[in-house]
Amino acid sequence: MGRNFYERDTRLVARALLGQVVTLGAKAGRIVETEAYLGLDDLAAHASRGLTPRTKVIFGPPGHAYVYLIYGLHLCLNLIAEPDGVPGCVLIRALEPVAGLDGLSASGPGRLTEAMEITRKLNGADVTRGPLAVRAWPTPRFDIAVTPRIGIRHCADWPLRYVVKGSPFLSKGGSG
DNA sequence: GAAGTGATATCCT
DNA sequence: GGATATCACTTCG
Numbered sequence: 001m002g003r004n005f006y007e008r009d010t011r012l013v014a015r016a017l018l019g020q021v022v023t024l025g026a027k028a029g030r031i032v033e034t035e036a037y038l039g040l041d042d043l044a045a046h047a048s049r050g051l052t053p054r055t056k057v058i059f060g061p062p063g064h065a066y067v068y069l070i071y072g073l074h075l076c077l078n079l080i081a082e083p084d085g086v087p088g089c090v091l092i093r094a095l096e097p098v099a100g101l102d103g104l105s106a107s108g109p110g111r112l113t114e115a116m117e118i119t120r121k122l123n124g125a126d127v128t129r130g131p132l133a134v135r136a137w138p139t140p141r142f143d144i145a146v147t148p149r150i151g152i153r154h155c156a157d158w159p160l161r162y163v164v165k166g167s168p169f170l171s172k173g174g175s176g
Numbered sequence: 177g178a179a180g181t182g183a184t185a186t187c188c189t
Numbered sequence: 190g191g192a193t194a195t196c197a198c199t200t201c202g
Binding site: 035037044045046068070071072073074076078091093108109110111149150151152153171 | 195196
């Protein structure tokens with residue numbers, strides 16, 4: 001997964017990430033659910049507030065991780081899309097356990113960061129080089145469903161959520 | 177349906 | 190420097 005994979009429209013990246021694998025140490029999980037967060041026009045995106053110390057990663061070069069704490073107790077993992085200087089990121093919402101996650105659930109943004117033991121130290125990390133990395137994964141074939149995003153207050157009807165149709169590892173128990 | 181939790185942005189001095 | 194509102198979640202009723 002080179003940097004050019006991420007250097008394009010956020011929605012294309014969100015869709016293309018389905019089926020790929022996130023690895024960290026001995027742990028690995030296949031991405032089955034993502035959401036696209038756009039730029040200034042997307043009021044649900046942190047980047048809509050402009051360039052701040054918090055959002056500078058989103059405005060930075062593609063192929064990096066954006067990790068933040070939400071509601072005081074849950075971390076969320078995002079991957080930066082779009083060329084350097086253009087805001088856009090993809091929230092990873094659910095993983096299918098592949099290795100090192102036996103007995104753990106990774107269905108949900110907070111749950112997957114806990115299962116993968118992702119920390120805020122990984123904010124800004126380059127996922128094309130690791131230790132947190134996204135790798136291409138041989139997947140036979142799967143259908144993709146597009147639905148509105150979950151759990152947001154603004155732009156809640158925008159169809160920017162991408163899921164592997166029928167996967168039992170999606171968050172919120174739905175199969176899209 | 178409601179609560180718990182802490183970092184952040186945006187006010188106000 | 191300080192106070193307040195907001196938040197892309199999970200768990201327990």
